[in-house]
Amino acid sequence: MKTRRPLPHRLAMQGFTLVELIMVIVIVGILSAVALPRFFDLSGSARAASAQSLYAAVNSAMAIAHSAALIKGITTVASDTTNVKLDGNATATTMVYGYPEGSAAGIGSAINASSASVAYASGVATYTVGSCTFTYTQATSATVPAVLTAPTSSTSC
Secondary structure (H helix, E strand, O other), X not given: OOOOOOOOHHHOOOOOOHHHHHHHHHHHXXXXXXXXXXXXXXXXXXXXXXXXXXXXXXXXXXHHHHHHHHHHOOOOOOOEOOOOOOOOOOOOOOEEOOEEOOOOOOHHHHOOOOOOEEEEEOOEEEEEEOOEEEEEEOOOOOOXXXXXXXXXXXXXX
């Protein structure tokens, strides 16, 4: 039986070839050129998420306040400033036909909108986060409920 002779030292594999190293560098370069910009520019997505969460908070506050108004039987009252207190607030939320009024004393007292710019005018609260904007319009009668519009831009705020 023959015994194997070891390969000469210079023929034994000692590492990666230059071609293999260059191919790995090229692949890593392509991946970084494609993937890294997506990770670094997340500010628009963050603003859109912030606007969506504020929208959900306003929607929830509106629903909770309306539920409290239904329980207290004040959904036909044109203006109520004493009956609905949300989440342990010492001051009551101003209600119009069973929904929060579109003012700082109404929907503004129902939520904390510190992450947004809020403007109140004629029963309409306009919330702005970055370039995303949505509005809350108070109820105009006992049969016309408050209206909350969706944010104008959901992905490119």
